Amino acid sequence: MTTTIEAPAHVPPALFWDHDPNVFAQEMDDPFLAISRLHDGPDIIWAAQAGRAKRGAWLATRHALVQEIFLDPVRFSSLDSSGVQTQLGVDWKLLPLEVDPPEHGDYRLILQPWFQPAAIKAMEAGMRRGAEEIIASFEDRDGCEFISEFAQLFPSYVILELMNLPRDMLPTFLKWESAFIHAKSIDERAVAVRKIASYMADFLEERRRGPRRDDVIQAILEAQIRGRPLTQAEIMGLTMILYTGGLDTVLSSLGWYFRYLATDQALQARLRENPQDIPQVVDELLRAYGVVGRPRTVTQDMVFHGVEMKKGDVVMAPGWLAGRDPHQYPDPHRIDPDRKPRHLTLATGPHNCVGSHLAKREIKIVLEAFLSRFENIRLAPGETASWQTTGVWSVTRLPLVWDRIQA
Numbered sequence: 415m416t417t418t419i420e421a422p423a424h425v426p427p428a429l430f431w432d433h434d435p436n437v438f439a440q441e442m443d444d445p446f447l448a449i450s451r452l453h454d455g456p457d458i459i460w461a462a463q464a465g466r467a468k469r470g471a472w473l474a475t476r477h478a479l480v481q482e483i484f485l486d487p488v489r490f491s492s493l494d495s496s497g498v499q500t501q502l503g504v505d506w507k508l509l510p511l512e513v514d515p516p517e518h519g520d521y522r523l524i525l526q527p528w529f530q531p532a533a534i535k536a537m538e539a540g541m542r543r544g545a546e547e548i549i550a551s552f553e554d555r556d557g558c559e560f561i562s563e564f565a566q567l568f569p570s571y572v573i574l575e576l577m578n579l580p581r582d583m584l585p586t587f588l589k590w591e592s593a594f595i596h597a598k599s600i601d602e603r604a605v606a607v608r609k610i611a612s613y614m615a616d617f618l619e620e621r622r623r624g625p626r627r628d629d630v631i632q633a634i635l636e637a638q639i640r641g642r643p644l645t646q647a648e649i650m651g652l653t654m655i656l657y658t659g660g661l662d663t664v665l666s667s668l669g670w671y672f673r674y675l676a677t678d679q680a681l682q683a684r685l686r687e688n689p690q691d692i693p694q695v696v697d698e699l700l701r702a703y704g705v706v707g708r709p710r711t712v713t714q715d716m717v718f719h720g721v722e723m724k725k726g727d728v729v730m731a732p733g734w735l736a737g738r739d740p741h742q743y744p745d746p747h748r749i750d751p752d753r754k755p756r757h758l759t760l761a762t763g764p765h766n767c768v769g770s771h772l773a774k775r776e777i778k779i780v781l782e783a784f785l786s787r788f789e790n791i792r793l794a795p796g797e798t799a800s801w802q803t804t805g806v807w808s809v810t811r812l813p814l815v816w817d818r819i820q821a
């Protein structure tokens with residue numbers, strides 16, 4: 415094959431791969447199987463069309479390397495890892511996501527208490543009510559389009575509740591979400607992110623003037639770092655991560671899980687009869703469907719696992735490869751309800767997902783809510799699911815049918 419892009423001088427020809435992994439993943443019916451073809455090659459490759467603006471990035475194909483990258487913020491920096499500042503031109507960055515230790519810990523400490531298991535338990539009844547309300551809108555039918563009728567709505571309900579935003583904000587939230595996440599061009603995304611940020615800035619101002627509430631927003635507004643109050647940019651960064659971290663990830667994950675579940679009647683029956691197995695299956699689904707590939711920037715010229723890297727190189731640590739690595743998981747493409755895996759879908763190291771307990775609880779509640787009402791959940795006859803692999807890998811349409819369980 416003739417390549418159109420030249421390898422940087424330090425990239426050996428054997429590691430040069432003239433592809434965009436997200437496009438490569440679309441070559442089969444199942445993107446996780448398609449991308450897993452990379453497991454047959456080197457542990458780390460230079461993907462010439464990966465990374466921001468397709469400028470090329472190292473791609474770790476092995477679980478062990480992805481883990482090492484997450485655990486090493488000294489050599490692999492998270493600065494500017496979302497591109498909101500450099501690409502979308504806003505004057506804040508996502509916090510704590512885009513700072514390295516030790517500053518990272520200051521921001522993380524502000525959010526962390528609101529995401530501990532006890533705090534999430536306190537949210538559980540509200541989340542369950544949210545799921546039930548949404549399901550009530552199609553409960554008397556024999557199916558639904560799972561993505562638009564459920565998966566898009568539920569994580570927004572949860573984040574509205576977490577931030578104490580009014581329920582009637584839901585349609586606006588959804589409109590933003592679709593503009594921010596699905597906009598085709600950087601310009602469209604920039605417009606969308608400014609709209610969201612402008613609303614959030616007004617909302618934060620209202621909260622400053624209004625009565626105190628015992629929630630994460632109050633904690634952000636009142637937080638101090640080493641004896642000083644936060645700047646407006648820091649407050650925006652901490653607020654916006656709740657929005658960007660907690661919506662699309664859960665929506666996308668739920669899409670893959672239900673697409674899979676619709677093919678596995680035995681698993682549905684097992685979980686209906688043994689709901690105590692749901693948490694371990696949530697981890698197995700998380701493992702198998704790693705929806706994000708996070709970037710890091712190399713901080714110094716170095717050799718990593720025999721590969722020469724230059725300061726400024728971008729390295730991708732993809733969940734979609736780590737979770738399917740045959741060196742880590744025997745029979746990695748099989749969903750094994752008894753596997754009880756440790757996985758990297760919620761990352762590890764200093765930036766491991768703050769929302770991990772919340773995400774797992776949301777998924778558990780959704781599985782319980784569907785499996786207790788419907789059985790034989792399956793793809794609607796003659797229909798196919800649609801999905802995409804740009805940004806967060808997600809199912810975009812999933813028409814399901816089921817048999818209703820008689821109360």
Ligand code: HEM
Nearest residue numbers: 510511656659660663664667708760761765767768769773
């Ligand atoms: C299945 C759903 C989710 C997935 C797959 C996911 C995945 C991840 C990953 C891979 C990271 C690490 C990013 C990095 O190291 O660069 C991360 C960080 C983060 N996530 Fe999640 N996440 C999910 C749900 C949530 C939820 C529900 C929230 C809460 C609103 C949340 C909030 C955050 C925050 C604040 C960070 C930054 C942590 C830090 O930088 O210290 N996530 N998430």
